[in-house]
Amino acid sequence: MSSRRKFMGSAAALPFAASAAKTTKLKTPDYFRDLGVRPFINAAGTYTMLTASLMSQETMDAIEYASKHFVHLTKLQDAVGARIAQLLSAESAMVSSGAAGAMTVGTAGCITGKDQKAILQLPDLTGLKNEVLVQKSHRYGYDHAVRAVGVKMVEIETEEDFHRAAGPRTAMALFFNDNNKKGQIDDKGWVKLGKQHNVPTFNDASADCLPVERLSMYNKMGFDLVTFSGGKALCGPQSAGILMGRKDLIEAARLNTSPYSDTVARGLKVNKEEMLGMLVALEQYLKRDHAAEAREWDRRVDLITKAAKKFPSVTSAIDVPEIANHTPHLKLRWDQSKIKLSPLDVKKQMLEGEPSIEVTPSTNKEELVMTVWMLKPGEAELVARRLSEIFKAAV
Numbered sequence: 001m002s003s004r005r006k007f008m009g010s011a012a013a014l015p016f017a018a019s020a021a022k023t024t025k026l027k028t029p030d031y032f033r034d035l036g037v038r039p040f041i042n043a044a045g046t047y048t049m050l051t052a053s054l055m056s057q058e059t060m061d062a063i064e065y066a067s068k069h070f071v072h073l074t075k076l077q078d079a080v081g082a083r084i085a086q087l088l089s090a091e092s093a094m095v096s097s098g099a100a101g102a103m104t105v106g107t108a109g110c111i112t113g114k115d116q117k118a119i120l121q122l123p124d125l126t127g128l129k130n131e132v133l134v135q136k137s138h139r140y141g142y143d144h145a146v147r148a149v150g151v152k153m154v155e156i157e158t159e160e161d162f163h164r165a166a167g168p169r170t171a172m173a174l175f176f177n178d179n180n181k182k183g184q185i186d187d188k189g190w191v192k193l194g195k196q197h198n199v200p201t202f203n204d205a206s207a208d209c210l211p212v213e214r215l216s217m218y219n220k221m222g223f224d225l226v227t228f229s230g231g232k233a234l235c236g237p238q239s240a241g242i243l244m245g246r247k248d249l250i251e252a253a254r255l256n257t258s259p260y261s262d263t264v265a266r267g268l269k270v271n272k273e274e275m276l277g278m279l280v281a282l283e284q285y286l287k288r289d290h291a292a293e294a295r296e297w298d299r300r301v302d303l304i305t306k307a308a309k310k311f312p313s314v315t316s317a318i319d320v321p322e323i324a325n326h327t328p329h330l331k332l333r334w335d336q337s338k339i340k341l342s343p344l345d346v347k348k349q350m351l352e353g354e355p356s357i358e359v360t361p362s363t364n365k366e367e368l369v370m371t372v373w374m375l376k377p378g379e380a381e382l383v384a385r386r387l388s389e390i391f392k393a394a395v
């Protein structure tokens with residue numbers, strides 16, 4: 001009996017121990033290559049189509065940690081939300097399924113509040129607030145995430161329009177932060193009008209977390225809800241975002257999504273890995289030496305520019321967008337009779353060459369556009385080298 005137990009014990013333990021030893025020795029499989037999907041160097045930027053940004057080891061460690069424990073999801077969301085709110089001077093916060101997910105759950109929350117009957121009724125808006133105010137110049141593709149709840153977008157242009165349009169049907173007033181200067185009403189004006197009419201204001205600042213003060217600026221300004229993408233410059237999980245603002249609205253937003261089954265945004269699920277990963281990525285982002293990082297971006301831009309300018313007729317310009325993607329965009333032009341390639345030809349050759357490099361989708365017939373903020377150490381040198389090789393073969 002005792003020898004049998006011993007035998008069973010060792011037999012049960014052995015395969016486990018052996019396979020554990022094996023897996024730790026095995027190298028991580030080259031999954032992407034095995035699938036025939038080729039990774040590239042990202043000289044484009046934080047584009048969702050290109051998987052946007054990379055998470056740090058600390059963030060990945062947090063995700064792995066989370067993956068090994070069961071917790072009550074609502075309690076984790078409470079705790080993570082409270083920490084994010086504290087870090088960003090918001091009254092309350094939650095982790096959403098990206099900024100687009102934040103727009104959907106935020107809108108739903110503005111419509112229903114905590115009224116269970118209304119929550120169950122969505123997307124049927126009969127008898128509920130069903131209009132969202134927006135400046136004509138702030139219409140954009142992402143407002144589909146607001147319309148997803150079924151609301152009608154009411155386009156306005158002036159303050160008088162806002163006064164006229166705001167009423168008992170108005171659920172929310174949407175502001176597209178990047179277009180702050182493109183409408184007649186700016187961010188502060190929008191907040192003022194919202195408060196005057198008791199209409200919650202929502203600022204989509206998804207791609208706008210530089211300079212770093214911006215992360216808390218719009219809460220302080222008085223917007224009722226603010227969203228940032230988690231997976232762009234913040235380098236959190238690509239599928240995560242931050243929704244923050246008024247406590248009652250965050251609570252209402254949360255009631256309209258997972259883990260609650262019978263809700264309009266049940267599909268916009270966020271699990272513990274994204275919640276913890278988002279928090280840790282944010283903490284890291286706030287601790288970064290942003291000035292040193294900016295200097296490194298300048299160095300990379302300079303290195304690539306110098307390599308390109310060794311070739312005849314090449315000129316360069318550096319554009320730093322004021323609000324969204326506030327990072328240097330290097331734009332290269334040349335006389336296509338001196339270097340016999342168009343910028344689109346160069347883009348194609350960089351992508352198809354070795355290593356593969358993606359430049360920004362805004363590259364056009366006249367100029368090649370790149371950013372350097374998503375490059376890993378040493379990759380700016382590779383970009384400069386590939387560009388030189390391509391130019392050299394075409395002069």
Ligand SMILES: *Cc1c(COP(=O)(O)O)cnc(C)c1O
Pocket residue numbers: 048097098099100101142178204205206207228229230231238240241
């Ligand atoms: C990227 C982006 C979104 C969507 O963000 P996700 O985190 O990918 O859902 C929404 N609005 C703006 C302005 C964006 O740039």
